[in-house]
Amino acid sequence: FYWHCVQQHARFIERFGLKELLRAKLTECGWRDQLKAHCKDVIKEKGLEHVTVEDLVVEITPKGRVLVPDSVKKELLQRIRAFLAQHAT
Amino acid sequence: MKMEDMSLSGLDNTKLEALAQDIYSDLVEDACLGLCFEVHRAVKQGYFFLDDTDQESMKDFEIVDQPGVDIFGQVYNQWKNKECVCPNCNRSIAASRFAPHLEKCLGMGRNSSRIANRRIASSNNMNNKSESDQEDNDDVNDNDWSYGSEKKKRKSDKVFLHSLKQHIPLVSFIAVEIHVLYVVFLSTCNCKGANR
Numbered sequence: 235f236y237w238h239c240v241q242q243h244a245r246f247i248e249r250f251g252l253k254e255l256l257r258a259k260l261t262e263c264g265w266r267d268q269l270k271a272h273c274k275d276v277i278k279e280k281g282l283e284h285v286t287v288e289d290l291v292v293e294i295t296p297k298g299r300v301l302v303p304d305s306v307k308k309e310l311l312q313r314i315r316a317f318l319a320q321h322a323t
Numbered sequence: 324m325k326m327e328d329m330s331l332s333g334l335d336n337t338k339l340e341a342l343a344q345d346i347y348s349d350l351v352e353d354a355c356l357g358l359c360f361e362v363h364r365a366v367k368q369g370y371f372f373l374d375d376t377d378q379e380s381m382k383d384f385e386i387v388d389q390p391g392v393d394i395f396g397q398v399y400n401q402w403k404n405k406e407c408v409c410p411n412c413n414r415s416i417a418a419s420r421f422a423p424h425l426e427k428c429l430g431m432g433r434n435s436s437r438i439a440n441r442r443i444a445s446s447n448n449m450n451n452k453s454e455s456d457q458e459d460n461d462d463v464n465d466n467d468w469s470y471g472s473e474k475k476k477r478k479s480d481k482v483f484l485h486s487l488k489q490h491i492p493l494v495s496f497i498a499v500e501i502h503v504l505y506v507v508f509l510s511t512c513n514c515k516g517a518n519r
Contacts (some may be wrong), residue, residue, distance in 0.1 A: 235512060242507040249346075256350050257357070266358060273362045277371070285366060290359040298355035299348070310350065314343045 241321065248317050252310070259306045269298050 260266055276293045277285050365371035376481065387396040405418045412429045426432030 238511055239504070239507050241344060242510060244502050245505060248508075251345075251352060257354055260354055269358055270353075270362065274372075277362075277366060282366060285363070287359060287363045294359050294362075295352060295355040299351055300360070302351055304478055305502065307347070311343055311347055314346050315339070318339055318343060318346075321413075 236278070245317075245321055252313060255313070256310055258308070259309070260302065263303050263306060265298070265301055265303070265306075268301055269294055272297055 273290060273294060276290060300304050330407070380486065386394045388394075389396075390399075391398065393399045402418050406415045406416070407418055409416055409419050409424060409428055416424045416426075427435050427438075431437075492515070
């Protein structure tokens with residue numbers, strides 16, 4: 235029981251680490267700035283005063299998914315597979 | 324996304340690959356949402372378009388690097404040697420000594436309560452030695468003692484709150500850990516019911 239708890243905890247921490255890794259890589263490769271520029275267009279279109287989180291999410295998320303560079307995607311998938319292999323005991 | 328609470332060993336490769344893709348798209352979506360929230364907040368707080376200011380206006384906000392002047396270009400030791408008049412005792416005090424003088428003059432601040440308590444303690448000792456008028460003196464001293472101990476309690480409360488505030492990052496981390504353990508506990512309860 236105890237070991238199971240430790241495993242679950244390790245998985246949680248690993249998930250969190252993967253999140254941070256992805257964010258760092260995306261900032262590094264300019265993905266953030268690209269998307270921010272797209273955000274500016276959305277804001278100018280909807281108006282600074284009236285733009286909502288929903289507006290941004292609907293416009294930005296699909297583009298964001300597409301804009302992730304292949305190298306980043308590959309590396310992240312590699313790490314995820316390794317992580318899953320590690321914990322498939 | 325909920326924590327996976329089933330064992331991974333039973334899954335074959337295609338399912339593991341699908342799981343990996345799921346986790347990946349989950350992570351990307353998380354990053355996108357994070358960006359949306361940040362941008363939305365920047366828009367609502369009014370700092371989103373700050374880096375779009377033209378070169379001319381940017382020069383107004385450049386960091387100043389001259390001697391005798393702070394980074395905003397203001398002179399900072401202009402009033403160091405001016406003299407102020409204390410509103411309590413009407414004495415003329417130098418500006419750099421004004422704050423400590425005011426502490427003692429008004430009877431507030433950390434040191435003045437310590438000095439006052441010491442004076443009370445020494446005068447209490449002197450009064451206990453004299454035999455006449457002992458009751459009257461004791462009453463007067465009782466009031467002073469209770470006031471002093473109230474001050475001490477307030478002071479220690481302030482110190483406690485301040486040290487607690489410094490530990491807020493630690494406290495939130497502990498809260499996350501407790502939440503994790505709670506989730507783990509729930510999932511293991513489910514596991515125990517199903518597999519084990």
